[in-house]
């Protein structure tokens with residue numbers, strides 16, 4: 001449980017972080033450290049240099065920006081969970097952030113670190129995919145915006161390049177019903193499975209956590225609900241998006257496919 005040797009740099013700005021990422025051997029950004037440090041202790045990750053962006057307070061905010069809500073990538077889970085703006089205008093995000101880990105994890109871990117890590121069992125990636133969020137990325141070539149549907153590319157893989165810094169996440173305000181229902185072995189744990197749902201244009205957007213190599217949208221369920229089907233019947237009929245849920249130490253693939261159907265049954269819907 002002792003990491004391999006590494007160098008350590010503190011970036012004073014996003015620009016300096018990008019420069020350090022381009023000039024150091026095997027560099028990795030460090031935000032809250034609550035995914036990267038455990039991986040380093042297990043020697044799954046062996047960065048040559050840690051580039052610490054955790055002190056860039058200008059990347060920590062939740063604010064209205066035109067018709068979206070902008071969230072700085074270094075905003076801690078606690079600040080997402082307790083944001084009054086999000087509680088009013090995008091409650092699924094603040095509410096699901098409150099379900100991440102324990103208070104220590106929520107006070108260190110950042111929303112940007114969570115999505116950049118690309119763990120399909122994490123809460124934020126699935127909720128942000130359901131919301132059709134956008135990710136603002138800064139790299140050596142300038143700034144670009146990537147839709148959530150293109151951001152998560154594989155298990156622990158994202159659209160971020162080696163010299164990229166995720167700067168901001170943009171979500172649309174929501175006005176209708178929503179639910180985030182997480183099934184975990186222990187209260188303060190990653191999801192064995194979870195389902196996110198947001199009412200949208202007379203239908204619903206439905207996202208799945210820990211059901212595949214990336215967060216998924218249950219498109220078949222969304223189409224059935226838009227066509228007037230009952231959500232539980234739509235989920236049963238579609239077997240939750242024909243996903244490729246695999247067996248693991250914590251759940252069989254049968255459990256991973258069946259549990260979301262149970263989650264959206266009328267007795268447990270909010």
Ligand SMILES: Cc1cc2nc3c(=O)[nH]c(=O)nc-3n(C[C@H](O)[C@H](O)[C@H](O)COP(=O)(O)OP(=O)(O)OC[C@H]3O[C@@H](n4cnc5c(N)ncnc54)[C@H](O)[C@@H]3O)c2cc1C
Nearest residue numbers: 029031032033034035036101109110113116122123166189
């Ligand atoms: C005990 C425990 C319980 C947990 N429970 C849950 C849970 O229930 N649900 C859940 O979703 N998560 C859980 N987590 C994970 C937690 O939410 C992490 O904090 C989060 O996933 C990573 O955020 P971080 O800021 O700590 O990122 P770090 O660990 O610092 O970084 C993670 C990765 O993202 C990269 N990165 C970080 N920031 C940026 C950026 N701005 N731009 C580009 N790349 C970046 C890093 O280089 C690294 O590869 C838990 C963690 C622990 C230790």
